[in-house]
Amino acid sequence: MPDGVLTNTTEQLTTLPFHEIGVETILYIVIIIVIAYILVRIISFVLRFVSEKIPGYRHPITMLIPLLKIVIYFTALYYVLFALIEPDITQLIAFFGLFGAALGLGLKDLLADIVGGIVIIFEKPYQIGDKITFGDYYGEVKDIGIRATTLVTPGDSLVTVPNYLVFSKAVSSGNAGNVAMMVIIDLFVDPEADAGAAMNILKEAVVTSKYVYISEKFPYTLLLDDFPYYKRIRAKAYVNDLRNEFEFMSEVTRRAWIEYRKLGIRPTSYRFPEADRDNFKRSFTKQARQDRD
């Protein structure tokens, strides 16, 4: 900032008409903050409650939460500032300029998180309720806060990811704001097995599942892939609610294998070396998610 401008800004700020700050003002500020906090909690609770009752509109309703949070907290900030000072417009601009610079220097990570939060809310790379892969984590977005995004992993762990990471890390959303989400189900059968029959059974297991959702916009697909030691029968279909992702996979797999057994379709006899099994499963799950996204 050029010296002249800085001197001018400092002069503007030194002439800020500060109110007399007494116990009453402090109490007033505390009340404003408490009201804002309670309001955010109440609105979050009500919107979440309503969204659970109308699953089809869960995403649009819950996306109001971070937006309202920002509006409420900024309104509270406005009231707090005006309890302390009563500036004219030039002084206000000067104040925010200096305030911003101070924040930028001292609390730049926090500021980056807040800006990241605003970008997430308006650009919507993901929304509350989405299943996303963010860095190394996969889970359902529980909350988009001013500072961080909270994910719940399939193992029910709560992961807090700072919002600024949205600028540097790739984020993939499995459902992009929709309650229905594509799920990939793979079954590995013996290379000698009747692939046609195996595909037909998996198809019927998918389309008769209690978790499936099929329409023109949400179609299902069956694919066959030949590998040296097995045939992979892959079904891609949408689960009616992304929260049922794993139940859907499990139900379809279980029912398909019962029918396979009746027809003599056996699983692949190839056995991965003990040490490689976990690695295979991990890399395979990751690959399946990438295929879906």
Next chain:
Amino acid sequence: MPEEETTVESGEGREEEEVLFGYENELKEAQSAVNDYLWGKHKNIAIVSDPFAGRSTLVEYLARDYLTTTISFNSVMTEKAFISTLHDANNIIIMDNCHFLAMRKIGGFAQLDEFLKFLSKSDKLFITTWNTYSWSYLSAVKNLDEFFPKVIRLQPMNAESLKKMIISHYGDNIKYIDDAASKEKKLSISWKCVHITIPFSSTTRCIPWPYLNLSSIFHKKKRENADKLVFDRLTRVSGGNPGIARKIWDASIDYPKIELSSIKESTFNTDLSINEAFLLGIILTMEKIQLGDLAEIAGPEIDVEESLYILMNRELVAKEEGYYIINYRALKSVKSYLELNRMVW
């Protein structure tokens, strides 16, 4: 072919002149498609409606006008024997309740596949009726809509059509009583500005506050005629479904008078587990189903009897002559709940 599963009748043309209330347009549409067939333009017909909506009545009217063979399915079809009936049938075949040809389970589409295979090779005209949700499901899963280019959907009736239909059965000497007038005095709520001085500040703010307008109780607006109010309410409560409207009417009338307050809107607890919702969806799509068929669809992971007990306890499902059906009063709530949760589509 087991007798209880299907009934086969041959129609030999018009028997008597009767009026079909409410579905006049749909009947004309179907007649026009049949006439097109007689002139060489072949389009199989699917008549699609909710349970109780009267699609069987509509096809009965069609059967009176043409030389047809009618096959009526009454429960889930497990054998392909009905196909042999199709070979010997008239050129126009009416197949009522075709949703009984498929079961939502692995291997449950064999009868439907066989029928579609026959249909695709046949020169005969098929007039079929389907449950709305079964039709949507099978169209998504089996491309059913490709086999039936002419789809006639029975839409909900309006109050006027329901009135015509009801009066055609009961006569027009019904006495309508608007006894709900005194009970329906509604309080109107408006927002008033209450000025509050913010603590520790001299600023006065306007806080919106709900205001009860009691004068609406004392200054009653002129109400509509009692018969209009009765049929408006009947339409709302039944969702415009003529079968349900008839049942509600029968339950409400104290012949020859009917009171507005006797047509009650019921509320139901639809907070269900995924298994209960799935079974409810199956009952809705099949319209009526026996315990054994339901258990086959549900598989071992659902305790069918326990779930049915819960559904019946909440009056969402009823049992009639060994079949589980949706309680007609709950149909609106059931549809809305299952659609919202994407259990039916």
